Amino acid sequence: MELQSIWFFIWGLLWALFFMTDGFDFGVGILYPFLGKSDTDKRVMINALGPVWDGNEVWLITAGGVTFAAFPLVYAVMFSSLYSALMLILFALILRGVSFEFRGKVNNPTWKKVWDTCIFIGSFGPAFLFGVAFANIFKGIPFDGNGIYHGTLFTLLNPYGLLGGVFFVLLFLQHGALWLCIKSEGDLYERASATAGKIWPVLLVVAVIFLGATKFATPLYDNYIAHPALFIVILITVAALVGVKFFIAKGAWFSAWFSSALTTMGAIFFGIIGLYPNLFPSSIDKAYSLSAFNASSSPLTLKIMLVVVILFIPVIIGYQIWTYNLFKGKVTKEDLDLDDAY
């Protein structure tokens, strides 16, 4: 396999890991105003994310950094084309991050309400906009041979783009609700488990519509038709989604969450595989599309970065698993009483 193709899949893997981990943070943040009835509920919800959200978000930084390092031209054209959407995402992420830290620092209802709103915006915004952005990338972006984007923020808000946004939000809602089932007790747990069950059929319907719409809006299936064995990725993803329902019914929350993680990874890989070898296709002319082969770094940089990634990614996954394991189980009163708990 060529170096560029290996890098293409590392690139996809990093995005998938980002959505698989920070995805449930987004989901909890979107559910936050609806499931968090009391202040304690709300604190349980954000402290359920407390020890892990920051590390999760670094997968985004790494996905961005790796795009820059391995595919500089993609990094340049993608982020300048999606300028306004990306700025909105970044501001939303900033608000989310500080809200967790600031909310509990002043004991005043208005103060808390402000940061509560920011937590919701900071979670819903990125979840939805990432969905819109990726759906548009699947479809192709109107940029020319000089990397100049011919459109506005509203160009992205086409029906398929919006559908992508809704699909991502539902995916993360499911993922976040299941995380809450693992982490909460009492009334909050009851509401979270009821919600997890209610989201599932909606997610299923939207997922099916999205898979269908993809056939008409994008060329993603071309790769699958050329190599039918690849359909297994879609099958695994659908099986994982069915697994979510199965484990919800049994009340096996960790297994359900794990299936949901697999569904998220699968959904991202469904798109990535369909895109190959393009990372950023142009809808104006196929010749302008940026691919793993015409937009990559020099072989020396790709080799050095491959060594870095092979050395560090397993280590990172290792210590992140250690952290998740350290903080497994329900959020307790003792956790909330810590000096610096959120």
Next chain:
Amino acid sequence: MDTVVLLSRLQFAAATMFHFLFVPLTLGLSVLIAYMETMYVKTDDETYLRMTKFWGKIFLINFALGIVTGITLEFQFGTNWSRYSAFVGDIFGSLLAIEATAAFFLESTLIGVWIFGWNKISKKAHATVMWLVALAGTFSAIWILIANAWMQHPVGYTIRNGRAELTDFFAVVTQKFAILEFFHTVGGAYIISAFFVMGVSAYHLLKKQNIEFFTRSFRIALVFGLVFSFFEVFEGHLHGADLAHSQPAKLAAMDAHWETSERAPVYLFSIPDEKNERNFIEIGPIPGGLSLLAFHDFNAEVKGLKDFPKDERPPVLITFSAFKLMVGLGFLFCLLTLVGWFLRNRLTDYPLYLKVMLFAIPLPYLAMQLGWIVAEVGRQPWIVYGIMKTKDAVSPVASIQVFTSLVAFVLIYGLLGAVGFYLIFKEAKRGPKLN
């Protein structure tokens, strides 16, 4: 296109300078807190635990602001400087990616363990986590500063396929400029944190509250501050002298040195007149002073600004003023910490000194910002010294987009800064919890 360049530069300046209000304190305070927690583990003295928690609370507010403002920086190269990104991604991009994988991941994952892990891991392990946070932060700084150093003094590359391609990774990561820049920045960060801890402690000592607690905090920070204030002057000199070889135009602008000359002087006071390519006023010349500082030789020839084409000179007045003020502050930090050393055993007897130290808190922050102005404005008109100009680096985006995002940056960062500093002051004023 010129509007987009100007707006993008303003936006980048706003985003970086704001980010760097928080990062230095994170770098230094993490070391001080790790030390305090280690002392607690070693001695079982509860005061050290209270110190760890009190300074830790302030650290976490500051840390959050540093983290969230860092995210925008990584993406701004793509959004606003896409020509630059495409040109240098092969080298610059990989340094940023290594920073994320090798350093930032560890820092962000472990900070959660430190905040929430008090009852989940042993005391010793908990202290170790803070050391690792500090270490990871330092590694982050190394990679980011190697990347910046490459923009200041590009090495280990060749121009191929219309872009800068890596030829020698080792040369990039070990170049002298990067090493000097790293020590200078981290030294400055340590001074900021030392003065922060001393200043907050001085406030409480003036109010005669928690005297034992804050005397101890003050002294720890004093040693740290004293060592790094002197280190910084010495290191800064080496860094400046290196510019004679690596960035002669910046050096000439820093001293408003117009004519190439041997035995070049330094003036105790001067004001540059950019339009007429001379200085309005020059008072107190030290003959050969600049030659000595730049080349360690009174008679060495120092290249003057007039020997650079007008469109390859940095803005002289800004670079010059920022540099002189920074140097003045650097010496002031040595003086203040030296005085502190002699008063260390009777701090409460010297309220005037304590008052000075309280109001000195913003000064190292100012020095840090001035240092970055020297580094970045002094590099102009280049974005990568000698090979790419800033005006050629900008994204082909509409000026209205950049204008809108700039306004959003100023508003959101302004509010965040106000709230963040309010919370930091609030916690700092409140003082430590009782046992």
